[in-house]
Amino acid sequence: MPAVTETRETVEKLAKSSYEWGFETDIEMDIAPKGLNEETVRLISERKGEPQWMLDWRLKAFRAWLEMEEPTWAHIHHPPIDYQDAHYFAQPKKKPGPKSLDEVDPELLRTYAKLGIPLHEQALLAGVEGAEERLPVAVDAVFDSVSVATTFRKTLAEAGVIFCPISDAIREHPELVQKYLGTVVPVADNFFGALNSAVFTDGSFVYIPEGVRCPMELSTYFRINARNTGQFERTLIIAEDRATVSYLEGCTAPQRDENQLHAAVVELIAMEDASIKYSTVQNWYPGDDEGRGGIYNFVTKRGICRGARSKISWTQVETGSAITWKYPSCVLAGEGSVGEFYSVAVTNNHQQADTGTKMIHLAPNTRSTIIAKTISAGKSDSTYRGLVRMQPKARNARNFTQCDSLLIGDQCGAHTVPYIESRNMTARVEHEATTSKISEDQLFYCRSRGLSEEDAVGLIVNGFCREVLKELPMEFAVEAQKLLQISLEGSVG
Amino acid sequence: MTQDAPALEAFVARAGGQGAALAETGLPTRRVEAWRYTPLRTIAETAWQKAASLSSETVGALLDALPLPETGARVVYGNGQLLSALSALPEAVQQASENVSPLKGVFSATLNAALGAKGLDIRVPAGTDAGLLTLVSLCDGQDVSTHLQHRIVLEEGASLTLYDVGAGEGRYIANPRFDIVVGKGATLRHVKLQRESLSATHLAIVSVDVAEKSEYDSFTLNQGGSLARHEAVVTLGAAHAIAHVNGVQIVDGQRLNDLTSMIHHAAPDGSSRQTVKTVLSDAGQGVFQGKILVDRVAQKTDGYQMNQALLLSEKAQINSKPELEIYADDVKCSHGATVGALDDEQLFYLRSRGVPEAEARDILVRAFLIDALDLVTHEGLRDLLLRSITS
Numbered sequence: 001m002p003a004v005t006e007t008r009e010t011v012e013k014l015a016k017s018s019y020e021w022g023f024e025t026d027i028e029m030d031i032a033p034k035g036l037n038e039e040t041v042r043l044i045s046e047r048k049g050e051p052q053w054m055l056d057w058r059l060k061a062f063r064a065w066l067e068m069e070e071p072t073w074a075h076i077h078h079p080p081i082d083y084q085d086a087h088y089f090a091q092p093k094k095k096p097g098p099k100s101l102d103e104v105d106p107e108l109l110r111t112y113a114k115l116g117i118p119l120h121e122q123a124l125l126a127g128v129e130g131a132e133e134r135l136p137v138a139v140d141a142v143f144d145s146v147s148v149a150t151t152f153r154k155t156l157a158e159a160g161v162i163f164c165p166i167s168d169a170i171r172e173h174p175e176l177v178q179k180y181l182g183t184v185v186p187v188a189d190n191f192f193g194a195l196n197s198a199v200f201t202d203g204s205f206v207y208i209p210e211g212v213r214c215p216m217e218l219s220t221y222f223r224i225n226a227r228n229t230g231q232f233e234r235t236l237i238i239a240e241d242r243a244t245v246s247y248l249e250g251c252t253a254p255q256r257d258e259n260q261l262h263a264a265v266v267e268l269i270a271m272e273d274a275s276i277k278y279s280t281v282q283n284w285y286p287g288d289d290e291g292r293g294g295i296y297n298f299v300t301k302r303g304i305c306r307g308a309r310s311k312i313s314w315t316q317v318e319t320g321s322a323i324t325w326k327y328p329s330c331v332l333a334g335e336g337s338v339g340e341f342y343s344v345a346v347t348n349n350h351q352q353a354d355t356g357t358k359m360i361h362l363a364p365n366t367r368s369t370i371i372a373k374t375i376s377a378g379k380s381d382s383t384y385r386g387l388v389r390m391q392p393k394a395r396n397a398r399n400f401t402q403c404d405s406l407l408i409g410d411q412c413g414a415h416t417v418p419y420i421e422s423r424n425m426t427a428r429v430e431h432e433a434t435t436s437k438i439s440e441d442q443l444f445y446c447r448s449r450g451l452s453e454e455d456a457v458g459l460i461v462n463g464f465c466r467e468v469l470k471e472l473p474m475e476f477a478v479e480a481q482k483l484l485q486i487s488l489e490g491s492v493g
Numbered sequence: 494m495t496q497d498a499p500a501l502e503a504f505v506a507r508a509g510g511q512g513a514a515l516a517e518t519g520l521p522t523r524r525v526e527a528w529r530y531t532p533l534r535t536i537a538e539t540a541w542q543k544a545a546s547l548s549s550e551t552v553g554a555l556l557d558a559l560p561l562p563e564t565g566a567r568v569v570y571g572n573g574q575l576l577s578a579l580s581a582l583p584e585a586v587q588q589a590s591e592n593v594s595p596l597k598g599v600f601s602a603t604l605n606a607a608l609g610a611k612g613l614d615i616r617v618p619a620g621t622d623a624g625l626l627t628l629v630s631l632c633d634g635q636d637v638s639t640h641l642q643h644r645i646v647l648e649e650g651a652s653l654t655l656y657d658v659g660a661g662e663g664r665y666i667a668n669p670r671f672d673i674v675v676g677k678g679a680t681l682r683h684v685k686l687q688r689e690s691l692s693a694t695h696l697a698i699v700s701v702d703v704a705e706k707s708e709y710d711s712f713t714l715n716q717g718g719s720l721a722r723h724e725a726v727v728t729l730g731a732a733h734a735i736a737h738v739n740g741v742q743i744v745d746g747q748r749l750n751d752l753t754s755m756i757h758h759a760a761p762d763g764s765s766r767q768t769v770k771t772v773l774s775d776a777g778q779g780v781f782q783g784k785i786l787v788d789r790v791a792q793k794t795d796g797y798q799m800n801q802a803l804l805l806s807e808k809a810q811i812n813s814k815p816e817l818e819i820y821a822d823d824v825k826c827s828h829g830a831t832v833g834a835l836d837d838e839q840l841f842y843l844r845s846r847g848v849p850e851a852e853a854r855d856i857l858v859r860a861f862l863i864d865a866l867d868l869v870t871h872e873g874l875r876d877l878l879l880r881s882i883t884s
Contacts, residue, residue: 073526075818390832392807407822410789420813420830425804428833435819435826 032089038062040088041198047089048167048201051174061187061197068191074354075383075415076323078296081261088199088232159215161245162207166234169205176207180238184267184304184331192263192325193300196232200265203234208243208274217473219248233264239274241307246277246473262321263298272307272334277315279472281480284320291350291379294322301328302358305337305366313340314357315471317480322351327385329358332366332397339368342468344480347380347412356386356417361394361427370401373465376412383415390427397424403433406464503540504638508607515607521600528600530780530812531722531751536694541666544572544637551662552576555631559660559688560877560884565625572632573610573639582615585623586653589616593642593672594700601698601724605640605670612641612669617651619676625654625871630669632661632693639665644672647679647707654682654871660717664692671699675707677731683711684874686881687721691748695721705731705760712869713740714878715750722751722780729756729763729791736765739868743882744777744809751780758791758821767798770865772858773809784816785826792821798828803835803861805854 032043041062045055070081156163162173170177187197204220220235239245262284268276278301287294297320303312314328330339341357359368368388376382388399405414416433438460446456462469472480501520505512520537521528552571556579561567566583569576582588591614596602617623632639647653659667667689675681681701689695695718703709713723727736742750756765771779785796802811815828835857843853862882869875 405817405819407819407824410792410822412822413818413820415819416815416817416828418815418830420815420832421810422802422804422832423810425807425809425834429831431815431828431830433815433817433828435817435824437822437824 032087034087035084036086036088036199044089044199044201048170050167050170053174053178054170057182057187058198061194062199064188065191065194065198068188068194070191074325074385075381075417076325076352076354078323078352081296083195086261089201156215160209160212161214162205163218164205166200166203166205166236169236173205173207176238177205177236180267180269181236182267184269184302185265185300190300192298193265196234196263196265196300200232200234203236203264205235206237206245206247208239208245210240211242212240213243214245217246217248219250231260231262231264235264235266237267237276237278238269239271239276239310241272241274243271244275246279248279248473250281261296261298264300266299266301266328268303268312270303270305270307270310270312270334270337273309274307275311275313276303277313277473278303278328280314280316280318281472282316282318282320282324286320286349286351287322289349291322294351295320297321297324297326299324299326301326302331303329303339304331305334305339307334307337309336310334311338311340313342313471315342315468316344316355317468317472318343318345318353318355321353324351324353324355326355327357329360330368331360331362332368332394333362334366335363336365337363338366340471341368341370341372342471343372344375344465344468345373345382345384346375347377347382349378349380351378351380353381354383354385356384358387359389359399360387361390361397361399363393364395364397366394366397368399370399370403371467372401372403373468374403374405374414375408375461375464376405376414377408379411381413381415383417384433385417387419387421388429388431389419390422390424390429392423394424395426397427399427399429401429401431403431404464405433405435406461407435407437498537499540500537503542504604504607507543511607515603518600518603525600527753527782530778530782530814531720531749533720535720536666539636541636541638544632544634544639544665546574547571547576547631547633551633552579552631555633555660555662556629559629559658560686560880561629561658562625562627562656562873562877564873565627565656567627567629568613569629570612570631570641572634572637573641575612583623583626583653585617585621586626587616587618589614589644589646591644591646593644593670596698596700596726599698599724599726601668601696601722602670602700604696605642605668605698608638608640608668609642609670610640613643613645615644616646617648617653617679619648620650621652623651623653625656625873627656627658629658629660630667632659632663632665632667632689634663634665637663637665638668640668640670642670642672645681646674647676647681649677650679651676652680654874655684656874656877657683657685658688659686659695659697660688661690661693663690665690666694666696668696669698671697671701673699673701673709675701675703675709677704677707679704679707681709682871683709684869684871684878685711685713685723686878687713687715687717687723688881689718689721691717691719691746693718693721695723697723698726699724700726701728701736703727703729703731703734703736706733708735708737710735710737710870711739712737712878713752714881715740715742715744715752716881718748718750720749720751722753724753726755727757727765729758729760729765731760733762734760735763737868738765738767738783739865740769741862741865741882742769742771742779742781744771744779745774747776749778749780751782753780753782755784755786756796758785758787758794758796761791762793763791764795765797767800768865768868769800770862771802771811772805772862773802773811774805776806776808778809779811781811781813781815783814783828784818785828787817787819787821787824787826789820792823794821794824794826796824796826800828800830801861802832803858804833805835805858
């Protein structure tokens with residue numbers, strides 16, 4: 001049987017199987033009424049016990065948002081979003097800390113188990129007393145809007161690293177938050193960013209002091225849990241001079257029938273000689289085989305290399321969500337700073353992804369690399385949209401961009417929209433893009449050496465994504481491969 | 494949209510009943526994606542008037558300054574009017590009387606549709622090779638505009654080489670529209686030389702339907718104008734169609750040159766090739782927007798696009814947007830883009846062999862451009878374009 005025919009059949013089979021990691025946890029919630037107005041913003045701020053400056057900042061964002069229009073330039077289609085028809089705040093009801101895992105809400109434990117979190121780590125997450133022990137990965141689980149527990153805070157604190165929910169940071173480290181929040185993504189930056197600034201309920205805050213190499217990988221499991229609650233995460237990571245940190249963000253989501261809006265904002269700030277590596281594996285519920293019910297993922301991610309020789313590296317594996325609208329970007333303001341973007345975006349069924357990056361070169365000798373791999377299957381549409389801008393002061397700046405698209409089946413689309421703007425003659429930009437299907441020659445080669453059709457396609461696709469996957473930290477590479485298997489392997493072999 | 498601009502008011506008034514669509518869209522602002530790099534505010538404040546007839550002295554002087562072939566037929570327009578005394582069609586070509594087809598959503602076409610004046614309207618009969626036809630459009634005036642509408646139809650197996658030259662003196666808008674049909678198995682070579690006045694605005698729109706096994710082979714040399722956009726919309730509507738949309742832009746001073754194209758593969762087994770090179774000096778601005786659209790039915794499409802810019806000065810800038818939009822899986826489409834200055838190592842190589850710096854630079858720039866110019870398949874015209882670049 002020709003590979004394509006078989007592929008299509010497998011895609012259909014896969015589409016029919018329900019979302020493996022779609023599950024919902026029933027936990028008592030404290031939910032704000034539906035709707036969005038200044039009162040909602042005030043309520044969120046009040047519930048989070050925020051100082052006045054934070055409320056003012058939120059209100060400023062909200063007022064800016066009211067004046068803005070939802071962007072329409074992305075290659076995506078969806079019914080209009082009713083921003084009034086959602087809850088903007090949901091918080092698990094507080095209970096006194098459990099003494100052992102037996103006392104922890106079994107529903108919560110079941111969720112952890114499905115997430116694959118080891119038992120001792122579960123204890124930490126659930127806030128069981130005396131459960132702290134040193135582990136190589138710190139997890140800050142965002143369980144709907146509020147971090148239920150943060151592990152390893154103490155261990156990290158000894159290194160001087162602050163890793164906590166951003167709501168804690170607003171209370172405990174207001175001087176840092178006030179200094180940096182909104183400096184990379186200003187409140188009125190874009191429609192979804194402004195919305196996030198007004199109503200974000202939680203997220204992570206990371207501060208790595210001067211000269212510190214963060215002793216472990218930092219990790220957050222994002223979960224969307226309650227029905228009809230928009231998830232608005234806010235992440236702020238600051239690496240001071242010569243600091244180094246690697247941050248992992250991974251997501252799975254429960255199955256649900258209504259589209260759910262997610263508009264996160266991530267801000268990264270790297271000072272002199274600092275390095276931030278931000279890795280994402282995103283596998284939110286993509287909707288059923290008709291494309292109904294998936295997550296709308298409208299994310300603003302941006303980092304600034306403020307100091308000389310600093311480095312920001314984004315790596316993402318995007319396999320989930322009904323719609324992805326996401327452009328992790330780097331502003332290269334420090335001389336000799338480096339920006340990187342490695343991306344694998346997989347779409348299947350009716351998924352739509354419009355993703356890419358922006359590399360804004362402001363300073364001399366800055367360098368950026370963009371490697372984007374796009375795989376479209378089923379009836380999905382996937383777009384790479386990127387901007388490389390060399391400003392007049394970007395002497396001897398360099399950019400290399402490579403975008404490759406793989407089409408599986410004749411009902412999908414793959415698009416490449418790069419913008420190249422250069423205002424400095426010594427800056428050099430190179431861009432290349434290809435679109436093709438899996439080569440019959442390569443398939444034949446593998447088949448003739450005894451590989452099954454499925455293994456052959458898997459091998460080729462793995463090779464196609466290798467440049468990106470190898471950028472993932474070890475802890476994530478495994479999960480990423482698992483996700484590719486679920487959303488991709490079935491569809492190509 | 495700048496609805497209140499004097500330019501728009503003047504255009505709409507001149508257009509009379511034809512101006513509704515133009516009045517509705519208005520002049521595109523930078524917020525309009527297709528015009529984000531090419532701002533039309535430079536023309537917004539002027540009430541552009543209909544151009545008056547040209548004197549034969551003016552026409553003669555303008556023609557003398559142009560690199561034109563000695564052979565072949567020639568048709569000359571002066572300020573939007575056919576100059577019969579200077580014009581003759583190739584023998585094999587028939588005069589037709591059809592209107593250009595509407596083209597929605599493209600500003601240059603909307604403007605032309607509102608104010609259009611009849612231009613060339615020809616048909617090359619089946620199986621005939623009509624040879625070379627030179628079409629010269631001259632303009633001279635202050636705050637005037639011309640909007641010629643040309644329609645060219647090649648019947649089955651026909652062929653024609655069109656040398657399309659635009660030039661002039663003064664501050665004007667030249668807004669020509671070409672509506673081209675390349676019939677089954679036919680070949681049209683379209684070589685364009687844009688040498689408008691350095692104060693002029695050139696807004697050309699070419700739409701081409703390429704039929705089965707036929708070929709549209711085009712090359713545009715964008716060299717003049719204060720602001721000049723050459724826009725091509727090429728549709729490969731039947732199997733095995735071929736399109737070449739190549740070009741060179743040479744931008745200096747404060748000028749802006751823009752090459753925008755949409756190559757639409759709407760049928761299987763099509764092939765398209767595009768190489769565009771831009772050389773920028775002084776405070777010149779270059780724009781390249783090239784889109785390849787491959788429909789679901791257009792399986793086995795082979796599309797290739799290369800776009801390179803050479804920046805020779807600190808103030809020059811290039812904006813480039815090569816775009817792929819692909820809905821068919823069994824295709825081979827790729828694009829590449831590079832932006833940079835002259836290679837120091839290459840310069841050093843020449844200098845170390847005793848070539849003076851200025852000359853070494855000239856050699857390298859020329860080498861950069863020759864690559865693209867070599868794609869002009871008509872030898873005589875290639876030499877003329879080369880002469881135009883060298884001058």
